[in-house]
Amino acid sequence: MAIIKKSDVFPKRPVIIVIYGTPGVGKTSLFNTSKNPILLDCDRGADRSVNRQDTIVATNWKEVLQDEGEIKNYDTLGIDTAKAVLDDFLMTHVVEQDYKMKANKLKAYGAIGDEFKLFVNKRRNEGIDIVVIAHAKEEKDGDVIKLSPDVTGQSKDLLLRIADQVGFLTMVNNKRTLTFEPTDKTIGKNVAKLPTLEIPDENDPTFLTFMADIIEKVKESIQKQSEAQKEALEKVRELTSAIETMETPEQAMEISGEIMNLTKMQQAGLRKMFSEKTKSIGIKYNPDTKTFERCTQSA
Structure with a gap:
């Protein structure tokens, strides 16, 4: 088999x-x-x-x-x-x-x-x-x-x-x-x-x-549907690795854009991982500038 x-x-x-x-x-x-x-x-x-x-x-x-x-x-x-x-x-x-x-x-x-x-x-x-x-x-x-x-x-x-x-x-x-x-x-x-x-x-x-x-x-x-699934899985693996090694707001911005191009089902798991990673490295999204920024430390 x-x-x-x-x-x-x-x-x-x-x-x-x-x-x-x-x-x-x-x-x-x-x-x-x-x-x-x-x-x-x-x-x-x-x-x-x-x-x-x-x-x-x-x-x-x-x-x-x-x-x-x-x-x-x-x-x-x-x-x-x-x-x-x-x-x-x-x-x-x-x-x-x-x-x-x-x-x-x-x-x-x-x-x-x-x-x-x-x-x-x-x-x-x-x-x-x-x-x-x-x-x-x-x-x-x-x-x-x-x-x-x-x-x-x-x-x-x-x-x-x-x-x-x-x-x-x-x-x-x-x-x-x-x-x-x-x-x-x-x-x-x-x-x-x-x-x-x-x-x-x-x-x-x-x-x-x-x-x-x-x-x-x-x-x-x-067969193309099978190929599309393989390509999607490879993309999810790439983004998972990118999230794990993410360090800067610029990287966060790029990865966030790529996540948006996936299906809602594929986005779900990655968004949770992305959110946890940005929080751990002190990065947050600014809705006014529509960019990711370093969190400012309060005195």
Whole structure:
């Protein structure tokens, strides 16, 4: 087991992206623009997609497991659809493994989650990105009706938890658009902070690698967040050392300015240390001159 230190930068890793939308909006066709893709077609709809790629057509989970050895030869796996795999294939599979599951839905969904996570983790270990395709369904969130991936209860919670990005694909002004940011009307997840994207026409050359480009942007964004954390930790260490050796008002002024550039959470511990140090060496802040000065001794 490898331990990645908090000061280390995480390497690029495979990502999981959920794409959901209404039937016929082009979810599978969008997946087909991934890098070296293979589609696990559990809804029998691959033949309707544009630019069809290699496809595993399965009717149950046993067939999926029989063919999973072939998946490692590809860079991206599409699961079409989430509901077919989680609610249908895997529910039948866990009940066949233990018939008592049929009467204990809570336990059954736990077993479904375990099986799906095992399958996903195998793909991650093989370095394969996963795109999970789902239809959209309406659900009530208080007084608001929202669209979310069409998967039952606990299975949907699992899917949203393990996904790096969750995007809603729809038509806006006759243009297909993909939105990862959550809205008042749609569920979303946008770790990579991607803007709303307009999908090019299928005849546009940029369409051929559109999903591959999204996946690469997500990977780069996650890695940059890791790099930013490392840089922040290094800065905190530098300032901690600077505070410990601080002696003059000029140094206090410079260090105070650098602390201001950190996040509030990073500032908290340093400010306490800074305050204690200035007090111990007889330096205080003058709000009138907005500078640090030596404390004057009273007679």
